[in-house]
Amino acid sequence: MPVKVENVLRVGLLGFGTVGSSFAEVLAASGAQDVRITRIFNRGVERKRSHERAKFVPADAAWTERVEEVLEAEDVDVIVELMGGLDPIEGWLRSALNAGKHVVTANKQLIAYRGASLFELAASKKVQLLYGAAVAGGVPVIPGMSQGLSGDQIKRISGIVNGTCNFILSSMENGADYAEVLKTAQELGYAEANPSADVDGFDARAKLCILSRIALHTEINPDDVPAQTISQVSAIDFAYAKELGCTVRQVSRAQLDGDKVSARVGPMLVPKNSPIAWSHGTQNMVVTSGRFGGDVVFSGHGAGGHPTAVAVMSDVRAVAEDSHAVRLPAKKVEVSGNVVAPYYLRFVVADRPGIVAAIAGALAKFEVNIDSILQHRGFGGDRLPFVVTTEPCNSGTLDKAVAEMAKMDFMLEPPLCLQILVVDDPDTD
Numbered sequence: 260m261p262v263k264v265e266n267v268l269r270v271g272l273l274g275f276g277t278v279g280s281s282f283a284e285v286l287a288a289s290g291a292q293d294v295r296i297t298r299i300f301n302r303g304v305e306r307k308r309s310h311e312r313a314k315f316v317p318a319d320a321a322w323t324e325r326v327e328e329v330l331e332a333e334d335v336d337v338i339v340e341l342m343g344g345l346d347p348i349e350g351w352l353r354s355a356l357n358a359g360k361h362v363v364t365a366n367k368q369l370i371a372y373r374g375a376s377l378f379e380l381a382a383s384k385k386v387q388l389l390y391g392a393a394v395a396g397g398v399p400v401i402p403g404m405s406q407g408l409s410g411d412q413i414k415r416i417s418g419i420v421n422g423t424c425n426f427i428l429s430s431m432e433n434g435a436d437y438a439e440v441l442k443t444a445q446e447l448g449y450a451e452a453n454p455s456a457d458v459d460g461f462d463a464r465a466k467l468c469i470l471s472r473i474a475l476h477t478e479i480n481p482d483d484v485p486a487q488t489i490s491q492v493s494a495i496d497f498a499y500a501k502e503l504g505c506t507v508r509q510v511s512r513a514q515l516d517g518d519k520v521s522a523r524v525g526p527m528l529v530p531k532n533s534p535i536a537w538s539h540g541t542q543n544m545v546v547t548s549g550r551f552g553g554d555v556v557f558s559g560h561g562a563g564g565h566p567t568a569v570a571v572m573s574d575v576r577a578v579a580e581d582s583h584a585v586r587l588p589a590k591k592v593e594v595s596g597n598v599v600a601p602y603y604l605r606f607v608v609a610d611r612p613g614i615v616a617a618i619a620g621a622l623a624k625f626e627v628n629i630d631s632i633l634q635h636r637g638f639g640g641d642r643l644p645f646v647v648t649t650e651p652c653n654s655g656t657l658d659k660a661v662a663e664m665a666k667m668d669f670m671l672e673p674p675l676c677l678q679i680l681v682v683d684d685p686d687t688d
Contacts, residue, residue, distance in 0.1 A: 268579040269297040271335035271360075273326065273351070274342035275307045277448060278365060278392075278571070281564030282339065283315040285572045294579050296320050298329045330354050337361040337578050339571060349373050356380050356388065363574040365392035365567055371465035371481050374472065375589070382586070389574035389584065394466040395420055395543040397566030398559035399573070404473045404547065405585050411549035413474040415514040417680070420466040422541035422560065423449045423457040424489050424509035428526070429539040432497050432506055437490065448563070449541060460486030460509065460524040467511040467524060474547055475513060477520050478591040484513075485596035487525025491675050496605055499633055499646045500528050503603070503679075506536050510680060519593045523654075528603050528679040534558075535680070597655040601630060601679040604647045604661065608669045610640035618647060618664055625660040627652045642671060648679065 270286075272279055279301075286294060296316055301307045304322045321328070329335060330351060338355040342348060343366050352362050352369070362381070364370070369377075370390045381388035391401045404413070419425050426449055430440040441458070444450040456462045464484045471477050489509050500507050505528040513522040529536045534556050538544040544558045560566045577584070608614055619629060627649050634645040649657065657676065665673050 266293055268294045268575070269334050269336045270294060270575065271298045271300070271329040271332060271338050272296055273300050273329065273338060273340045273348075275299055275301045275310075275313075276341065277564040278567045279339075279341045280310070280312040280315070281568035282341065282571050284312065285565070285568045286575075287315040289572070291576075291579075294575055297334045298323065298332055300324070300326045300329045326351055330358065330360075335360060337363060337575065339575065340364040340366060341571065342366070343368065345369055345372060349377075352377065352388075353380060356384050356386060359384055359386055361387045361389075361578045363389045363392075363571060363578065365390070365571060367393040367462065367465045367469060371468040374469065375478055378586075387578055387583065389577060390469070391574045392567045392570035394469055395545060395557065396422065396560055396563065397569040398543050398545070398557050399570070400470070400543075400545045400557040401473060402573070402584070403555075403557055404470065405587060408474070408547060408549065408552065408555065409585050409587060411552040413547050413549050415512070415548040416467075416470050416474050416545060417510060417512045417548075418535060418545035418557075419508055419538050419543055420470075420511050420545065421457055421460075421463040421509055422543055422563075423454070424463070425538055425543070426541050427458070428489060428492065428507055428509060431492070431494065434494070437493065458490050459488045463509060463511045464522075464524040467513055467522060470511075470545065471513045471520060471522065472589045473587060475515055475520060476587055476589045477515075478589050479513075479520055479522060479594045483594040483596075484522045484524060487523075489526045491673075492526050492677075495635075495644050496603075496675065496677075498635065499603070499605065502633060503528065503648065504532075505530050505679070507677070508535055508538070510535060510678075512680075516595060519595045521595045521598055523596060523598055523678070526677055528677055530680065530682065533680065533682050597653050598678060599651050599653050600681055601651050602649045602654070602657055603675075603677040603679055604649065605644060605675040605677075606647070606664075607642060607644045607671045609671060610643045611669060614669055617667055617669075621660050621664045621667075622647075622649065624663070625656050627657055627660055651681075654678070 298321045308322045464486045468481045508529045510527040511524045547555045630648045630650045
């Protein structure tokens with residue numbers, strides 16, 4: 260157990276990157292006398308210690324490349340972990356909890372995959388494990404759900420929880436090219452050199468699982484949640500979406516469906532009158548739909564060091580004030596990726612007679628009804644894009660029809676299939 264110093268919470272910081280240095284800045288700007296950074300772990304510590312942003316760290320703080328010197332230190336009461344990943348981070352934080360230290364983390368993969376057992380360990384050691392920065396940066400969606408909405412019965416959560424994808428898609432809505440805006444996102448620090456975690460939906464589905472645990476009281480495995488990449492969305496999709504009164508956003512959505520959870524992450528057509536369509540740039544937006552309280556919207560900036568550091572600082576303050584989070588029950592449930600909804604199908608074909616009939620036939624074979632067919636003028640027959648929208652159908656059934664259509668010899672690229680988001684009231688029975 261750390262030796263306590265009365266009225267001072269001593270912080271051991273793991274990671275002095277973008278978020279770690281921003282946390283140091285936010286803490287310094289707060290003027291707080293009851294919270295102090297005493298130790299910092301980072302690789303290449305001399306480079307970090309000489310960085311301009313190290314001015315926000317107390318001069319007497321100890322810097323180290325040995326994580327044990329932070330985890331085992333007597334002058335550390337709370338570990339603030341801002342490095343990310345599962346291994347070796349999980350082992351480090353278990354060591355901290357076993358030593359009676361509180362833990363504050365922004366690590367969504369760790370909380371999504373290992374959260375349940377870590378919460379049990381923290382409770383057994385009578386210390387806190389807080390993770391308000393794991394979803395939506397500085398937007399207080401986690402404390403808002405766990406504290407402010409714990410009295411309701413949440414049936415569904417929907418929203419945008421990856422600021423990088425929102426930056427890319429909202430820029431494309433304004434005419435930018437995918438590759439061009441992805442490069443810009445990387446230059447601005449919104450996207451990693453390998454952007455897969457963001458653009459392929461893995462980051463968002465981890466966050467969706469965390470929100471499902473809090474809002475729906477369900478434990479779901481991120482690997483069971485279907486995730487669709489945004490990289491196949493192109494400018495023509497925004498043009499067709501506009502004609503349908505929609506735009507395109509990466510949406511994370513989970514809904515109670517009997518004893519299962521229906522969950523999915525991917526680009527979807529979002530009606531312009533939905534709050535989710537209003538989110539631009541790096542903004543995050545989460546909409547909860549409750550049995551008694553109806554819809555509640557959380558919105559704000561979800562990417563970048565400062566917004567995330569604000570959430571970290573809020574958790575540290577909660578520890579300093581001995582303010583305990585509400586512990587909500589959660590049970591393991593099966594995840595269903597099959598969603599009944601209308602769908603948008605975009606094809607690129609070498610034009611010839613009979614194409615529409617062939618597509619209609621494939622859909623009819625699986626009992627999927629066509630709602631509309633859209634084709635813009637101005638494209639050559641050698642590479643013709645057009646769109647079919649369907650009436651509500653089961654996504655699993657539609658996937659079989661799409662797989663069959665992808666084999667047709669006039670298809671120049673795989674068909675793009677996007678769910679059309681339908682905003683309706685939660686079950687109030």
